[in-house]
Amino acid sequence: MVFASGFWTLKPSSDQFQLTSIGSCLTEIRLSIYTLKPEVAISASHCALTCESHNGCSQFLYCEHSGKNCFPIRALGVLDSDRRKYCFCYVKLNPKCENGGEWKSDKCECIPGFHGNRCEFIAGGCSQAMSHGNHRNGAYLVKPKHAIGTFPVLCEKVGSNFYTFIQRRVSGKTNFDLSWKSYNKGFGSVKWNFWLGFDQILSLMENQTVELEIGLTCDLDTKGSFTLETFQLDDFSLAGEDHQYQIQLPNQGTTQGSQSEEEIHNSLLSLAGQPFSTYDHDSSSPNCRNTTSGGWWFGTQCAFGNLNAPFTDYGLDANNKSILWITWRSAGFEINIKETYMKIKT
Known part of the structure; x- marks a missing residue:
């Protein structure tokens, strides 16, 4: 945990979470429509990693008590009033999207060919690019294993091929x-x-x-x-x-x-x-x-x-x-x- 700009923040791996008012997390829990379940965490950083592992998790509630004490938002769960004073709410700060991606609707929107939470991964070919992308035929950026750099390709899916x-x-x-x-x-x-290009074709x-x-x-x-x-x-x-x-x-x-x-x-x-x-x-x-x-x-x-x-x-x-x-x-x-x-x- 590090101190930054007057707020306690967590940066367990790629994302950064900022401590905020507990009311924000509690409101989200009450209004939740998703089915992510509360989990057991040994620390706030552990809970942050749990949040990172769930697509769409933008904040979490961590409580210092035994049992299920990590609530990835949106997560379904009931928290009694006696335990709220030992809980802390963290909200994910907008991460820096890589490789031309843009932050939209609480996630990085990647350009065709890139994927990952921050668009940090590049597809090795059409099958990977289309599997992680919008599944539409069209142009994608790829980087095969032995290629020197990325290059655009025209991809098409026919049946399962x-x-x-x-x-x-x-x-x-x-x-x-x-x-x-x-x-x-x-x-x-x-x-x-x-x-x-033969360089690209052979790769x-x-x-x-x-x-x-x-x-x-x-x-x-x-x-x-x-x-x-x-x-x-x-x-x-x-x-x-x-x-x-x-x-x-x-x-x-x-x-x-x-x-x-x-x-x-x-x-x-x-x-x-x-x-x-x-x-x-x-x-x-x-x-x-x-x-x-x-x-x-x-x-x-x-x-x-x-x-x-x-x-x-x-x-x-x-x-x-x-x-x-x-x-x-x-x-x-x-x-x-x-x-x-x-x-x-x-």
């Missing part, structure tokens, strides 16, 4: 023909068009194989009749930068599904073992960067698939430099792909 988007394109307004360094660090906005994957889902939205008849096709691959992994972020697909069997699923699968298989290339770091053979645009894993024929190429309004251009997935519906040169995404289950 959590997904992190590593690539998303909904328009041609963001330039994807960028440098090796840009693809390492990531670029764009997770709420719009973006590449998450989320933690040297594990993960499920990858690719989604393609196209205008099949160029008349505004859009359709979304998706494909899931269970065993997707990436090599590190020393190996040019090669796509590794341990199980490269055929898929059973619709024609479009099989065609998406076949285009992906053509990229297995291929290194990533950008305009300033061409690892492909032959030199696909001479005939394509955007950072990608280019196969031996250079133009089997590239979701980071420029958008067009008419399918593949004459120089193979527009966004494409060549085997999809066996007409990749004519299909106008309007939106794409790549997401991993984390």
